[in-house]
Amino acid sequence: MKIADDCIVSIHYTLTNAQGKTLDSSDGGDPLRYMHGRGGLIPGLERELDGREVGDAFDAVIQPEDGYGQPHPDLVQAVPIEALSQIEELRVGMQLQSQDEEGRVQVVVVEEIADGMVTLNANHALAGEVLHFAVSIEDIRAATEEELAHGHAH
Numbered sequence: 001m002k003i004a005d006d007c008i009v010s011i012h013y014t015l016t017n018a019q020g021k022t023l024d025s026s027d028g029g030d031p032l033r034y035m036h037g038r039g040g041l042i043p044g045l046e047r048e049l050d051g052r053e054v055g056d057a058f059d060a061v062i063q064p065e066d067g068y069g070q071p072h073p074d075l076v077q078a079v080p081i082e083a084l085s086q087i088e089e090l091r092v093g094m095q096l097q098s099q100d101e102e103g104r105v106q107v108v109v110v111e112e113i114a115d116g117m118v119t120l121n122a123n124h125a126l127a128g129e130v131l132h133f134a135v136s137i138e139d140i141r142a143a144t145e146e147e148l149a150h151g152h153a154h
């Protein structure tokens with residue numbers, strides 16, 4: 001069986017950045033399981049996986065355009081520190097969840113606290129990064145009716 005849309009695929013992977021630092025890995029744990037072709041993984045990685053078989057292993061370098069995109073300056077904003085007064089021990093590097101006007105939840109990172117203002121960055125932590133993946137394909141199976149209806153792996 002080759003990887004195609006709507007297959008349930010299990011992979012082991014290690015993600016490193018351009019400097020060779022490991023950012024994420026399934027090593028030592030369960031493989032990552034996802035439904036192919038439903039946007040569960042970044043587009044560049046799904047493209048690399050397409051048509052592969054169990055036992056295949058490969059390295060892939062994914063540019064930001066096919067990964068988490070480029071950081072957008074308009075996703076960085078400064079708010080008065082009083083607006084965050086309900087947060088205990090506010091500090092740089094802290095991740096906060098915020099909601100926009102439509103109620104969508106987004107994660108923002110506290111980048112700077114200065115002069116009574118807090119700079120919040122809503123860009124994905126890996127935006128702008130060239131991603132290096134080492135991947136091995138552990139399992140491929142057909143999706144169940146329920147998985148197809150839900151659009152994700154169970």
Ligand code: ZN
Binds near residue numbers: 147150152154
């Ligand atoms: Zn489900």
